[in-house]
Amino acid sequence: MKATIRDVAKLAGVSVATVSRVMNQKGYVNSETEQKVNKAMKQLKFEPNQMARGLAGKRTKTIALILPDISNPFFPGLARGVEDIAQYNGYTVILCNSDDMGVKERSYIEVLKKKYIDGIIFATNNLVREDLERMEEAQIPFVMLDRAPNMESGCVIKVDNFGGAKAAVEHMLDVGCKKIAHVYGPQELTTAKDRLAGYEEVAKQQPWYTPTLMIPGNFTIDGGVKAVEALLGKHPDVDGIFAGNDLMAVGVLKGLKHRGISVPGQVAVCGFDGVNLTEITEPELSTIAQPIYQIGELAANKLIERINLSSTHYETVELGVSLIVRESTQKS
Amino acid sequence: MKATIRDVAKLAGVSVATVSRVMNQKGYVNSETEQKVNKAMKQLKFEPNQMARGLAGKRTKTIALILPDISNPFFPGLARGVEDIAQYNGYTVILCNSDDMGVKERSYIEVLKKKYIDGIIFATNNLVREDLERMEEAQIPFVMLDRAPNMESGCVIKVDNFGGAKAAVEHMLDVGCKKIAHVYGPQELTTAKDRLAGYEEVAKQQPWYTPTLMIPGNFTIDGGVKAVEALLGKHPDVDGIFAGNDLMAVGVLKGLKHRGISVPGQVAVCGFDGVNLTEITEPELSTIAQPIYQIGELAANKLIERINLSSTHYETVELGVSLIVRESTQKS
DNA sequence: AACTTATGTGTAACCGGTTACCAAAAAGAA
DNA sequence: TTCTTTTTGGTAACCGGTTACACATAAGTT
Structure with missing residues (x-):
């Protein structure tokens, strides 16, 4: 039914490793070989299975946005900013409404961990230091909005x-x-x-x-x-x-x-x-x-930056208001 | 680091198959064995990796909501309804803004397919019959909002x-x-x-x-x-x-x-x-x-129902307005 | 010519679950 | 007592990618 990397490998007459290398532009591949592989991928309409990629590579290209309530008029604009940037960078965003309840937020974090989310944006204020520390341990990059900066890691975006x-x-x-x-x-x-x-x-x-x-x-x-x-x-x-x-x-x-x-x-x-x-x-x-929309954009950009660099240093950005x-x- | 099903199996002195059976309440498992396994899971704080589950079982417990623009005041309430029901049923929802552009919608569908999403809710109107047919082929359950019912499958929710x-x-x-x-x-x-x-x-x-x-x-x-x-x-x-x-x-x-x-x-x-x-x-x-919020709830409920029953029959529900x-x- | 180093590709293990298939023990039927 | 049938549980293949490691050639150094 659906083409797998092995089908492509067979058609192109190469090994799966080579196909993987071509897909990910990683390691040495002779340009002729690359052509062959690309042709085979086209021909079979090969679409890499993200699930498998996630399992093997630990990357899901998915981030989460936890906010109190999308119905609150402040958040749709923010969410839109996040989504636009995510989308632009090939990420997909999961929306979570916490109703500003710590329990819900924590339970979301658990779920998201199991789903191997790449990072989280918190537009909420109910997590205690301990929760954030657990995030760090779990190596999940995150950025927070409007938080008091009492951490030694994490990114905080706030306005004046x-x-x-x-x-x-x-x-x-x-x-x-x-x-x-x-x-x-x-x-x-x-x-x-x-x-x-x-x-x-x-x-x-x-x-x-x-x-x-x-x-x-x-x-x-x-x-x-x-x-x-x-x-x-x-x-x-x-x-x-x-x-x-x-x-x-x-x-x-x-x-x-x-x-x-x-x-x-x-x-x-x-x-x-x-x-x-x-x-x-x-x-x-x-x-x-x-700048609601821009805050969303910035948050997403910062998060993605952190995901890519797996950097965790503390950082805070303050935006102006008008x-x-x-x-x-x-x-x- | 993180406990796997094999760690649990080893600790409980059983095989991975048994552990899997206990987790999923599937097949015969002696209650004593079950206790042992549960104890081991507790002890190791075992959390099944959703990625692996998805790969093996084809279920991601994730649905997507494609709407024109979350900034449009009509949609936050809808999204909230969807999310609440999803959350209640252990599903996670991915938010997609299409700006009412067919291209974006189609490209989202592609991405979502690769991510093995379990189902999609369309609150948009730009997909042609062909697109929907492709969804059916791909076996992705979906429900649409406010569509003209010209299909032989899919669920349509509309108001009067x-x-x-x-x-x-x-x-x-x-x-x-x-x-x-x-x-x-x-x-x-x-x-x-x-x-x-x-x-x-x-x-x-x-x-x-x-x-x-x-x-x-x-x-x-x-x-x-x-x-x-x-x-x-x-x-x-x-x-x-x-x-x-x-x-x-x-x-x-x-x-x-x-x-x-x-x-x-x-x-x-x-x-x-x-x-x-x-x-x-x-x-x-x-x-x-x-009943905006309820429409969201209903859409999510219908979608989840379809996912569980893998039913695809055409159905349309009309809600009243006041x-x-x-x-x-x-x-x- | 001998030795590095860079380039190109394959093999197979691994990620962490699910499940088909098989075997053995326990219970019930003849 | 012997032959099903039902429970119970293990083995290993599989999902579809990634990647460490091995090996072979080509190119660059002394």
């Missing part, structure tokens, strides 16, 4: 959350806000923590600064809605809200709308992430955009 | 696009619309075609019906925006627009906003699909919701 948050608050001051609140995400996440820190850095310099202007929002739309309630109770006079991510910013918009407060007229709103949905809200949301000004902060 | 479109138009008539336009998607897609047909079915009965009320919109936000321009030129008096999908509905909303036309006051708008972003527009969008009424059609 601190700087981005500062830029957001400064921008809001620029457009004339006199009292800016911050709705922050889960503090176990470095991203959320850094953004909060960025807010505080700038806010602390302001006369209106007070800790109760910082409200938890859980990184969800609903969290944003609730945060507005909580906030307006204590500070009916806020005129700017910086949300720790776009989802919460959308929630904030909803909450304000519900209260009959106009945006940006009475309150300016700024998000963080730059997901597509910031363009379809009314008003459109100003936001600190992360302020995108839209209607939600046009106070003038 | 025709009925949904009718329901949308009827709903708009109910709320008092006197002239309803339709922005339709690419007619190569059965989904778009069926929705257009559904619109026509109801609209034709109305005194205001005229073909120029049907405008192409390309299934994109921008297409929706442009469609509004085109439409308002010819029919400044429309008071209802039914968009063939939510993305275009969002575009329509944007276009109307730009023209200073109020929704739903002057014009009611209804979308189709039920993607999340319909909840964050202003006003929130009424839409015909597809009208979700939100602000954009509350004319009263």
